[in-house]
Amino acid sequence: MFDFLSDYDDPTLLGAFWVTIKLTLFSGVGSLVWGTLLAAMRVSPVPLMRGFATVYVNVVRNIPLTVIILFTSLGLADIFGVTMGSDIFKTRDFRLAVLGLVAYTAAFVCEAIRSGINTVPLGQAEAARAIGLNFTQTLRLIVLPQAFRAVIGPLANVLIALTKNTTVAAAIGVAEAALLMKEMIENEAQTVLIAAVFAFGFVVLTLPTGLFLGWLSKRLAVKR
Amino acid sequence: MSSVLYDTPGPRAKRRNVLLSVVFVVLIVALVWWVWKTMDDKGQLDWALWKPFTQSEAWSTYLWPGLLNTLKAAALAMVIALPLGAAFGIARMSDHKWVRVPAGVVVELFRAIPVLLLMLFANEFYVRSTGIPSNERPLYAVVTGLVLYNASVLAEVVRAGILALPKGQTEAAHAIGLRKGQTMTAILLPQAVTAMLPAIVSQLVVIVKDTALGGVMIGFTELLNSRQTLAAFYGNVIPSFVVVAAVFILLNFVLTSFASWLEQRLRRSKRSTGAVLGAEDMEELNPAATGGTYGAGAGGKT
Numbered sequence: 001m002f003d004f005l006s007d008y009d010d011p012t013l014l015g016a017f018w019v020t021i022k023l024t025l026f027s028g029v030g031s032l033v034w035g036t037l038l039a040a041m042r043v044s045p046v047p048l049m050r051g052f053a054t055v056y057v058n059v060v061r062n063i064p065l066t067v068i069i070l071f072t073s074l075g076l077a078d079i080f081g082v083t084m085g086s087d088i089f090k091t092r093d094f095r096l097a098v099l100g101l102v103a104y105t106a107a108f109v110c111e112a113i114r115s116g117i118n119t120v121p122l123g124q125a126e127a128a129r130a131i132g133l134n135f136t137q138t139l140r141l142i143v144l145p146q147a148f149r150a151v152i153g154p155l156a157n158v159l160i161a162l163t164k165n166t167t168v169a170a171a172i173g174v175a176e177a178a179l180l181m182k183e184m185i186e187n188e189a190q191t192v193l194i195a196a197v198f199a200f201g202f203v204v205l206t207l208p209t210g211l212f213l214g215w216l217s218k219r220l221a222v223k224r
Numbered sequence: 225m226s227s228v229l230y231d232t233p234g235p236r237a238k239r240r241n242v243l244l245s246v247v248f249v250v251l252i253v254a255l256v257w258w259v260w261k262t263m264d265d266k267g268q269l270d271w272a273l274w275k276p277f278t279q280s281e282a283w284s285t286y287l288w289p290g291l292l293n294t295l296k297a298a299a300l301a302m303v304i305a306l307p308l309g310a311a312f313g314i315a316r317m318s319d320h321k322w323v324r325v326p327a328g329v330v331v332e333l334f335r336a337i338p339v340l341l342l343m344l345f346a347n348e349f350y351v352r353s354t355g356i357p358s359n360e361r362p363l364y365a366v367v368t369g370l371v372l373y374n375a376s377v378l379a380e381v382v383r384a385g386i387l388a389l390p391k392g393q394t395e396a397a398h399a400i401g402l403r404k405g406q407t408m409t410a411i412l413l414p415q416a417v418t419a420m421l422p423a424i425v426s427q428l429v430v431i432v433k434d435t436a437l438g439g440v441m442i443g444f445t446e447l448l449n450s451r452q453t454l455a456a457f458y459g460n461v462i463p464s465f466v467v468v469a470a471v472f473i474l475l476n477f478v479l480t481s482f483a484s485w486l487e488q489r490l491r492r493s494k495r496s497t498g499a500v501l502g503a504e505d506m507e508e509l510n511p512a513a514t515g516g517t518y519g520a521g522a523g524g525k526t
Contacts, residue, residue, distance in 0.1 A: 048245045062476035064436035135230040164338035171440040185348045195345040203336045
């Protein structure tokens with residue numbers, strides 16, 4: 001029943017899902033860093049930074065991810081010559097996809113963290129200022145640690161959405177799960193079985209993430 | 225200009241802020257200059273490449289039909305997904321376990337599968353099992369994929385909308401002798417639908433964005449797909465990307481603004497129970513949702 005799987009060795013089924021996992025991990029870390037920076041800019045005392053972050057978030061959130069990913073390949077790589085330090089197409093496209101996913105996901109991470117900052121009571125920030133902490137110290141020592149604990153739930157949702165969004169990388173030919181499914185489903189007879197296998201793969205990837213981070217967010221939630 | 229996170233800037237803080245602004249501006253200018261120069265070197269700034277967008281041909285032949293298809297797919301998907309989602313949302317709150325559990329499994333399953341996989345499968349299914357002509361098949365496949373995913377998201381929205389209503393509504397309905405079905409259709413659903421409107425409009429943004437996936441992966445001739453045909457004809461890669469992105473941004477911005485206008489209107493309204501499901505609630509149900517107003521906490525209003 002599953003013998004058609006052995007016809008595919010570049011990548012294999014597990015190999016394709018491994019690429020999906022790598023895309024998720026790299027983009028996840030990248031967008032967490034860039035998203036946190038954006039969130040810090042959005043609440044910073046410098047009006048220009050606030051303006052930049054606000055415009056960035058509102059513009060990027062309204063563009064389809066597919067447009068961004070396609071642009072990294074057709075625009076950034078082909079016209080601007082951004083090859084991400086690799087001439088091998090396979091590596092280059094993988095890195096471009098990560099870049100696109102980071103640029104897109106960071107906007108959602110930024111909004112999640114900002115809403116987290118909004119859950120920290122005013123008194124916390126006021127008390128921090130009253131004992132003489134400056135903006136960076138207030139943010140780093142008082143507000144962000146509480147905010148991060150409040151946003152584990154929303155960030156988990158962003159991570160799950162990111163896992164599913166990695167399939168868009170298929171648009172520029174990154175050999176991840178969705179591209180393999182497209183190839184298999186067009187060439188094999190067992191369409192339903194193939195769809196079920198890939199659907200199961202994504203359930204396996206997203207379900208434990210959701211359950212674990214959901215448990216973590218309850219455990220770490222600041223009791224007020 | 226002050227916020228709770230920092231004091232009103234004094235002389236030193238002002239100087240530091242100015243310095244930071246200058247550094248930031250230099251970085252931005254450097255980036256813009258690099259983009260401008262590269263585009264100039266590659267000839268992407270030539271007026272000949274931008275000119276088509278000032279004339280009607282590019283719009284009437286490529287962009288407008290593409291945009292219409294995008295809107296058509298999004299509207300169809302929403303119209304079909306809404307009743308389906310309502311049915312599953314209500315089924316999930318059923319008193320009978322044999323209704324509640326399967327509905328829950330279906331909803332959670334389709335929320336966990338990427339839309340692209342649903343579209344690819346629907347496309348292949350239509351190729352093999354139906355006689356839908358090949359020029360219409362992509363639309364069917366895109367709408368099917370979007371419906372399956374969004375119905376399961378909307379099921380959660382409907383459930384949250386009904387749960388957000390005050391308990392007194394159900395109790396009062398039972399007190400005047402309405403049965404469960406009557407309570408749902410005559411009392412809870414009409415109020416929940418009103419409360420859900422902003423969330424539903426926000427979800428439209430997600431649907432519009434997801435149609436682009438069908439354009440690249442299964443050849444649905446929506447806006448992004450038309451861009452490719454257009455760029456092949458005029459040879460203007462960057463200008464076409466800029467224009468198409470601008471159209472998407474404008475369209476989604478209008479939808480987002482409409483959603484938050486609706487939300488504020490509903491919150492002000494004295495005729496309702498005050499239960500509103502806004503963009504912020506959507507973010508919990510579906511992180512891909514956009515826009516919205518946020519509570520003003522320590523972050524203040526920006």
